[in-house]
Amino acid sequence: MRKIIIIAALLMMTISINSCQKAKDTPVAGVIITPVENMYSRADDQADVVSQALLGTTVKILKSEKTTGRQVWYQVETPDTYQGWVSGRALRLYAPDEKPYAAEGQVMEITSLMAYIYAEPDVTKQKPLLFAPISSVLVLDKYEGRWGQVILPDNRRAHIQMGDGQVRQAPFQRPRQSPEQMVELARRFLGLPYFWGGTSPLGLDCSGYVQLIYRLSGVEILRDADIQYTSSGLLEVPKGQERTGDLVFFGRKSISHVGMMINEREFIHATTNQRPLVQVSNLYDEYWQSIYQGCRRPKD
Incomplete structure (x- = not known):
C-alpha cells in the first residue's frame, strides 16, 4: 500500500513539473509577420474566422497547441482584447524582456x-x-x-x-478627425468586398470596418457590433438625432450589424445586403428601419 502511495505521489509530481514546464515554455507575446493573418475560433485553418491581426501587431500569447500535423498554433489576444487562434508561422515570438515591435x-x-x-x-x-x-x-x-x-x-x-x-x-496617438474627415476616409473603402471577420482592405465585416475608420480617426472602440453598442464608451443618441460620424446599429432581436452615418439620412457599411461589399444605404429605407436598434456617438 505504501509503495502504491509513493508511486502515485511521484506521478503527481511529474505531471506538476511537466505542467509548469509547459507554462514556462509558452512565450508571453509575439508580433504578426504576415500582412493580414486570420484569427480562428480554434487551432484549425478550416474553422471560422473570428477576426484578423495585421502586420506588425503585437499580440499576447495565451496558450499554444500542436496539431496532428505537428503545426504549432497560438491562442492570442490583440490590443483591442479580441482573442483567436493563429498559425505559429504568422508570428515572431519575442525574446524575454524584448520591447514590442514599433513601440518606440x-x-x-x-x-x-x-x-x-x-x-x-x-x-x-x-x-x-x-x-x-x-x-x-x-x-x-x-x-x-x-x-x-x-x-x-x-x-x-x-x-x-x-x-x-x-x-x-x-508611441503616438492619432489625431482626432472631424466628422467630415471621417466620411472622406470611409468613402475610400467603397466597393471593397465583405469578409466575415475581416479588418483589412482585402475584405471587411461591419464591425471591423467601423472599428478601422474610428481608429484611423483617433477613436478606439472594441471589435464586435454588440460590444460597440454597449461597452465602447460611446454616447447614446435618441432616434431621429443621428448625425455624420455616428454609429447606427441593427438587428432583429439583438445587435448584429453596424454602420456609420455620412449625413443625416445615409450610412456607410460593410454588408451582405443586396451586394456583399462596402456601400451606402438610406437609414430610412423600410428594411433598415424595421431592424434599427439605436445610435451611438463618440465623446468630444
Whole structure:
C-alpha cells in the first residue's frame, strides 16, 4: 500500500513539473509577420474566422497547441482584447524582456489602403516582398526622397515608398478627425468586398470596418457590433438625432450589424445586403428601419 502511495505521489509530481514546464515554455507575446493573418475560433485553418491581426501587431500569447500535423498554433489576444487562434508561422515570438515591435522611435504609419514593400528601392526590378495594409505601423530605419528603409517585424530590412504613409515618433496617438474627415476616409473603402471577420482592405465585416475608420480617426472602440453598442464608451443618441460620424446599429432581436452615418439620412457599411461589399444605404429605407436598434456617438 505504501509503495502504491509513493508511486502515485511521484506521478503527481511529474505531471506538476511537466505542467509548469509547459507554462514556462509558452512565450508571453509575439508580433504578426504576415500582412493580414486570420484569427480562428480554434487551432484549425478550416474553422471560422473570428477576426484578423495585421502586420506588425503585437499580440499576447495565451496558450499554444500542436496539431496532428505537428503545426504549432497560438491562442492570442490583440490590443483591442479580441482573442483567436493563429498559425505559429504568422508570428515572431519575442525574446524575454524584448520591447514590442514599433513601440518606440521612428516609425511609419501606413495611410494607403495597401503599401507594397520591396527588397530594393525600385518597383520595376522585382516583385514585392509583401504588402502592409492601412493602419499598420512599421519601424522606419531611414528615409530620403521617395524611398524609406523599414525593419520588418521578422527583422528583415526592406524598402517602402514614402508616399504610402506618414512618419511618426512612437508611441503616438492619432489625431482626432472631424466628422467630415471621417466620411472622406470611409468613402475610400467603397466597393471593397465583405469578409466575415475581416479588418483589412482585402475584405471587411461591419464591425471591423467601423472599428478601422474610428481608429484611423483617433477613436478606439472594441471589435464586435454588440460590444460597440454597449461597452465602447460611446454616447447614446435618441432616434431621429443621428448625425455624420455616428454609429447606427441593427438587428432583429439583438445587435448584429453596424454602420456609420455620412449625413443625416445615409450610412456607410460593410454588408451582405443586396451586394456583399462596402456601400451606402438610406437609414430610412423600410428594411433598415424595421431592424434599427439605436445610435451611438463618440465623446468630444
